[in-house]
Amino acid sequence: MKLPIFIADAFTATAFRGNPAAVCLLESALEEDAHQQIAREMNLSETAFIRKLQPTDSFTQSSRFGLRWFTPVSEVPLCGHATLASAAVLFHKIKNRNSILTFVTMSGELKARRAEDGIVLDFPVYPTFPQDFHEVEDLIKAAIGDTLVQDIRYSPDTRKLLVRLSDSYDRSFLESLKVNTEPLPAIEKTGKVRGLILTVKGEPGGQTAPYDFYSRYFAPWVGIAEDPVTGSAHTVLSSYWSQQLRKKEMRGRMIPPLSLDAWVLNSRLCKCSTIEP
Template sequence: MKLPVFVVDAFTAKAFHGNPAAVCLLENKLDEDIHQKIAREMNLSETAFIRKLHPTDNFTQSSCFGLRWFTPANEVPLCGHATLASAAVLFDKIKNVNSTLTFVTLSGELKARRAEDGIILDLPLYPAHPQDFHEVEDLIKTAIGDTQVQDVRYSPDTRKLLVRLSDTYKRSFLENLKVNTQDLPQVENTGKVKGLILTLKGEPGGQTPAFDFYSRYFAPWVGVSEDPVTGSAHAVLSSYWSQQLGKKDMHGRAIFLFFHFFNFKLAFLLICTIDLKMQ
């Protein structure tokens, strides 16, 4: 059985930029363990598997598909950049005729729709609640040492810990900050935290374009030391900063990447085929 696999750079219009994801189109059902083996072989932060929901569906005409995401280590409940990559494969390579695609996922139905300058992806907003610093102090100090922290929030829906650094820091500080991710799974092994978001308030003026917030994302618990830019993290960041800043339309910057809220562009890097011999 041959499986087409696309490698797509999300959040960018240039090859070798952005955040790469593998996208696999499934004509037939796969054995459960094969998903993880393919994701491990692709060795990207996420590999997405698009599947037909009904035998009569096809990738060109149908508008609703199943979607799952796997890191090299395990399945995850939500991945923004791999969802965007999946929509781009269907729209731009398979030539799907619909203007909007619906993906049935572990996080509910996600929609991606064509836009004049790319694809708009609708992700859920997940609230982050105040977190007692002392309960996560070991985790934070292991990750960033004595870096000053202004706010700590926790998202139970995504199991992400949001750490806002002091407003006294500049963007360059966050970009150059050395983060110890290797020891985090040992320090936090209860399963409560599966991702660490470091974020910083944007700098007012003097910059083109201006940004409302900056961020970096780390998920060694699922086999991803640092992800260049993460849609699921921004589902938490957007909720937090919208509340903090009193804004609905925001510009954020993840390390090396610019995006405007959830309006993303993509660049295709590679199309390959996996030949599976089922035994």
């Protein structure tokens, strides 16, 4: 079996930065187990599989495709950076002629649009609901110890737990915070939580561009200790911070550990637009 597979560094214009995703083009149906086997062998946070919806479709001319995402250990319902990588491969490597691509996914139809300075993704925005601290206390304590927490929300659509740290903390604190993800799957094994978002409120202006919020994302339940770039987390962050800040257009920055590169995302209510860092 021979399949074309690309590796694309998403959210960057520089090689070996951003967040890499594998993109596999499927001319025909693949045996179900083969998806996971390929993703395990690629060993990236996500491997995307683009499939033709009709036998007569063309990767060059068609505008609608099926799309699935797999981590090395399981399929996931939504992945932002691997969707961006998929669109980039179709637009720039396969030379797809369309200005807008529609991906049919487990999370509904997602669109990727050519833009003068990159690719714009239209993603859903999911609401969050207050979460009782005592129900997730053990999980949070194991992850961040005695770090002060200001708010806890839960997104049932994505099964992500959003933990807002105290406003007394800033970006540098979040960036340097040591998060212990190893025990989390054993603590939370009901399936309710599949991802943990840590976020802090942004700082006002100054010498650098202002950001409304900062975040980090952890998903050991699907084999990813920490994901340096994740668009799916912003489907939750956008909803939460829009409500908190009473804004419909925001600028957020996801900051991976100090050893990794960061990226920037423009977050709009009902739309997430990627820009290069």
